[in-house]
Amino acid sequence: DTGVSQDPRHKITKRGQNVTFRCDPISEHNRLYWYRQTLGQGPEFLTYFQNEAQLEKSRLLSDRFSAERPKGSFSTLEIQRTEQGDSAMYLCASSLQGSGGYTFGSGTRLTVV
Amino acid sequence: QQQVKQSPQSLIVQKGGISIINCAYENTAFDYFPWYQQFPGKGPALLIAIRPDVSEKKEGRFTISFNKSAKQFSLHIMDSQPGDSATYFCAASMDDYKLSFGAGTTVTVRA
Numbered sequence: 001d002t003g004v005s006q007d008p009r010h011k012i013t014k015r016g017q018n019v020t021f022r023c024d025p026i027s028e029h030n031r032l033y034w035y036r037q038t039l040g041q042g043p044e045f046l047t048y049f050q051n052e053a054q055l056e057k058s059r060l061l062s063d064r065f066s067a068e069r070p071k072g073s074f075s076t077l078e079i080q081r082t083e084q085g086d087s088a089m090y091l092c093a094s095s096l097q098g099s100g101g102y103t104f105g106s107g108t109r110l111t112v113v
Numbered sequence: 114q115q116q117v118k119q120s121p122q123s124l125i126v127q128k129g130g131i132s133i134i135n136c137a138y139e140n141t142a143f144d145y146f147p148w149y150q151q152f153p154g155k156g157p158a159l160l161i162a163i164r165p166d167v168s169e170k171k172e173g174r175f176t177i178s179f180n181k182s183a184k185q186f187s188l189h190i191m192d193s194q195p196g197d198s199a200t201y202f203c204a205a206s207m208d209d210y211k212l213s214f215g216a217g218t219t220v221t222v223r224a
Contacts, residue, residue, distance in 0.1 A: 004156075033210075033211075035212075040217070041216055041217070042119075042202045042204070042214030042215055042216050043157065043202075043214050045211050045212065045213070048210060048211060093156075095210075097209070098209060099209070100162060100209050102159065103159070104149075105156050106155050107155075
């Protein structure tokens, strides 16, 4: 297992377009998280899945954001009608319940122009 | 509202010196306190973590000191090396899931 994979690594999109990011967690991890990190800041929690169930969403996650984790494996994060303020690094992480530590992917850097 | 406050924002240390980063939290329900290291263009990587039932944990050159009564914890990097130059984040969580991160400390180790 090579860790948490995220695709694409970089995405440049025009304002108003929709974008979708993919995360493949470590296979035996049942928890999956999405975070957003802007320049010079720590990651901010967006949402969390345990298996296929989305158990918590941050109020940072507006109606334009949606995340899925079908069958409890990979996850997608979609942003509709992107805005310049959505420009950030989107990080995915996974963990095994009770283990404490996360493993983060390398992130998807989104630039909205 | 930032639940974990981290200082300093940046520090410069000579090779072989000690780097010290401090964090403070308010939520007494937090029960897991990890430190992450992040290099440019990469995701954060777990460095070391502590739970509130111990006051200190050491792994190699990295030590966490934890003061439950003061609601503070710190990371000490001993014998700092140029390869330690990175951004370090403290974090805290309860029930082992959602992490609240500090704003980060950029450490530069001068050779």
